[in-house]
Amino acid sequence: xxxKDKALLNEIQSNFPVTSRPYQSLGDRLEIDEDEVLKRxxxxxxxxxxxxxxxxxxxxxxxxxxxxxxxKAPENKFDDFVRLVNQCEGVTHNYLRKxxxxxxxxxxxxxxxxxxxxxxxxxxxxxxxxxxxxxKKIFKIxxxxxx
Amino acid sequence: MSNYEPDxxxxxxxxxxxxxxxxSRQPYLxxxxxxxxxxxxxxxxxxxxxxxxxxxxxxxxxxxxxAGIGFNGMVVWVTPPDxxxxxxxLFASFPEVTHCYERPPFGKKGANLFTMVHADxxxxxxxxxxxxxxxxxxxxxxxxFSERELKKVSMTYFDDSE
Numbered sequence: 581x582x583x584k585d586k587a588l589l590n591e592i593q594s595n596f597p598v599t600s601r602p603y604q605s606l607g608d609r610l611e612i613d614e615d616e617v618l619k620r621x622x623x624x625x626x627x628x629x630x631x632x633x634x635x636x637x638x639x640x641x642x643x644x645x646x647x648x649x650x651x652k653a654p655e656n657k658f659d660d661f662v663r664l665v666n667q668c669e670g671v672t673h674n675y676l677r678k679x680x681x682x683x684x685x686x687x688x689x690x691x692x693x694x695x696x697x698x699x700x701x702x703x704x705x706x707x708x709x710x711x712x713x714x715x716k717k718i719f720k721i722x723x724x725x726x727x
Numbered sequence: 728m729s730n731y732e733p734d735x736x737x738x739x740x741x742x743x744x745x746x747x748x749x750x751s752r753q754p755y756l757x758x759x760x761x762x763x764x765x766x767x768x769x770x771x772x773x774x775x776x777x778x779x780x781x782x783x784x785x786x787x788x789x790x791x792x793x794a795g796i797g798f799n800g801m802v803v804w805v806t807p808p809d810x811x812x813x814x815x816x817l818f819a820s821f822p823e824v825t826h827c828y829e830r831p832p833f834g835k836k837g838a839n840l841f842t843m844v845h846a847d848x849x850x851x852x853x854x855x856x857x858x859x860x861x862x863x864x865x866x867x868x869x870x871x872f873s874e875r876e877l878k879k880v881s882m883t884y885f886d887d888s889e
Contacts, residue, residue: 589787589794596786598773600766601752618750621787628793635744636784637884642733642741644884648830648841666878674878677801677871684801684871688882711833713841717811719827720819725789725796725845 581629584612586727588620589629593724596633639688645695646688647714650681658683661706668698681711731779736762737772742885744773744785791845792876799845800852802859803838805867811840814863818842823855836867 581589587610597605603621604614612620624630639646653661665671665685674685689695703710733741739762748754755773759766776782791797806814811829818840819827826843833839842859846852849872860866 589789592787593789594784594786598755598770598777598785600755602754603750603752614752618752621750624787628790631788631790632747632881633787634746634748634785634881635741635782636788637741637745637882638780638783639882639884641779641781642884644882648828650833662877670882671878672880672882674876675799675801675873676875676877678874679869679871681871683877685878713830713833715828715830717815717829719815719829720824721783722825724784724786725791725794725825726822727794 581624581727584610585620585624588617589624589725589727592621592630592633644688644690645692645714646686647695647712649685649687649699649710649712651683651708651710652681653683653708657706657708661708664702664705668702670694670698731775731781733776733781736764736768737776737781738885740769740772741776741781744782745881745884788881790879796845796847798848798852799843799873800849800856801871801873802842802844802856803833803869803871804840804842804865805836805838806840806863806865808839810863810865814865815840817863818859821855821859824859834869838867838869840865 591606591609596602599605603617607614607617621630666674670688671685672688676682677684687695687698689698699710740758743758751757755769756766759769777785815827815829818824823844823846824842825845828841829839830841844852844855846855856870860868
């Protein structure tokens with residue numbers, strides 16, 4: 581990644597232009613032409629750095645509920661547990677962490693009932709207890725990274 | 728925030744935008760043609776949904792591990808209830824802190840503030856966390872480093888059947 585790539589990434593993460601030719605608008609801001617913007621984006625996609633270009637939707641704002649869940653999955657049940665958790669459509673992030681509670685995942689569901697059902701199903705299928713830690717107050721969600 | 732509810736056209740736009748825009752030079756025109764509306768209408772609706780907070784962010788989603796900032800530590804802080812607001816806002820001001828939430832008490836000590844700290848190494852993460860602790864005076868915290876990313880996807884909110 582060179583300086584132009586970094587500048588492009590900083591710009592494109594949160595200020596994707598809402599204009600007829602967004603890649604040209606980006607190019608104008610960075611003083612490169614539209615073709616070069618597209619070429620650099622293609623390369624950053626190939627490297628796996630750009631996952632997608634699109635919208636991040638505020639789930640709460642459209643009536644969905646989201647929560648953070650944690651579980652203590654023992655080694656002999658770990659793979660099965662993770663497979664079942666990851667199969668859930670609304671599970672968007674899942675991390676193995678160095679802690680007694682080793683599996684931490686986020687769940688987004690269309691309603692409170694759906695959320696409860698997904699958690700209940702997981703507990704029933706796996707026999708592993710799951711604790712729920714929904715946000716009481718949000719101080720910051722910043723999903724763009726500075727390069 | 729207002730109570731603006733996305734209508735069916737908004738939802739059709741969100742359905743496209745929650746996926747991946749291809750590298751078409753005129754992606755909004757493409758959406759407009761798909762939905763049988765004008766490009767100006769697409770601009771208007773997208774801008775409105777950004778203003779309304781329905782679209783939190785429009786742009787590139789990054790795989791931070793590939794981008795070299797793959798280290799993330801979740802830090803849980805045991806904060807006196809009266810200080811949660813002050814400390815939460817202070818943590819939020821750190822650029823390396825990407826997420827900061829108050830959550831129900833966790834663990835034996837009842838940690839109630841959760842922050843996600845991103846950096847390029849475990850050491851760098853530790854440095855930032857030390858600074859955060861010094862800045863707010865909360866000494867009782869626990870770090871849960873990520874060992875492995877088990878899943879990371881974007882949510883699908885509206886499917887074609889809706």
